[in-house]
Amino acid sequence: MSLHRNVLIETVGLRVEDLVCDAGPHDAPFEEQHAEACVAILDSGAFRYRSGAGAALLVPGSCLLGNAGACFECSHEHHRGDRCLSFHFRADCLEDAAASVSGLRRATFGSAHLPARAANLPLLSRALVARDREDGELLEECAFELLVHALGGGEPNAGAARVSRRDGERIAEAVRIIDRTPDTAPGIETLAAAVHTSPFHFLRTFKQVVGMPPRQYVLYARLTRAARRIATTMDAIGGIALDCGFGDLSTFARQFRRAFGCRPQEYRARMRRSAH
Known part of the structure; x- marks a missing residue:
């Protein structure tokens, strides 16, 4: 298994990475830990993600959500490889975004993922175009919109875990x-x-x-x-x-x-x- 990590931008509060993984059904999953809060857009491929917030099969158009310090596991049970656009947010940035979400008590994600939804299409498409165009300014703009959106939470797809x-x-x-x-x-x-x-x-x-x-x-x-x-x-x-x-x-x-x-x-x- 190999993971190719390309850092697209890195600022005081944010790091954005283009991640390409070639893991497949024969690669054993192992426990990892989110160093920072993370929102990752799945662009291609599929994999199962498990964390303390739940479990989900991620497909293109869905977003992985990870809380800082949380342990997680990814497994490619169905086919080999995936590509994600991954946004990592440091504590100050996370708190600033959380302050703009009405009714949010804690700056954490309440579920393991955001399922694919038509309402998310404009924002996710803009972020992927920014990656393809290597447009750091637009990536940064999309990052904070995506963080606020994820903290506000689309309804989690609770049925997926069953x-x-x-x-x-x-x-x-x-x-x-x-x-x-x-x-x-x-x-x-x-x-x-x-x-x-x-x-x-x-x-x-x-x-x-x-x-x-x-x-x-x-x-x-x-x-x-x-x-x-x-x-x-x-x-x-x-x-x-x-x-x-x-x-x-x-x-x-x-x-x-x-x-x-x-x-x-x-x-x-x-x-x-x-x-x-």
């Missing part, structure tokens, strides 16, 4: 199928057959683990891919929409605006301004 290992394997494989080609992702019955379960059981378990139904996750994956291309290339918006699986430009524009709060052209202009 999913059996076999069902976890099935959902991890389904997510992998979707993420490989979100533009041509198969339907529910095909996905369920591919992971050897019934459509009903697949639907119920997928939402438990991932935090949203399969159809919504496919849309999430398509919009994520489209947003990154819009922000980092000058490719035609219509071509990006078709490449990412949207049948027509009007449908894409409507879905994009619903997720990001602006039209694709406005998003491109905004992201280009933030780069200067």
Whole structure:
């Protein structure tokens, strides 16, 4: 097993790392400890995370949450490798962020993760674009937004911890199928057959683990891919929409605006301004 760690920025209160791990099912998990509070966006791959705050199967679009000093364990039971954008916050920074969260009594995370949710898409996409663009200023901006969001807590996906290992394997494989080609992702019955379960059981378990139904996750994956291309290339918006699986430009524009709060052209202009 190897872990490639690339420090993108480091300030008095913050360190941001691009982490690429190649651990797989045959690598034994071992106990580690968070030196600082941590929020990590899972960009690709899947792994199971356990800490004192709970356990979860993390998939792309979900966020690992770690409290300073807490012990944890990661295991890649379903396939090899993952990539995370990891934000580490020192105590003063954490306290400052906690002060801005209404009703928060302690500057700690109450759950082990934030599940993938459509509402998180704009912020997570912006952070990943900042990583790809090596934009330290935008990364720092995203870091503090993400910390406040995580401390405020999306509702934890409590059902994920009760999913059996076999069902976890099935959902991890389904997510992998979707993420490989979100533009041509198969339907529910095909996905369920591919992971050897019934459509009903697949639907119920997928939402438990991932935090949203399969159809919504496919849309999430398509919009994520489209947003990154819009922000980092000058490719035609219509071509990006078709490449990412949207049948027509009007449908894409409507879905994009619903997720990001602006039209694709406005998003491109905004992201280009933030780069200067």
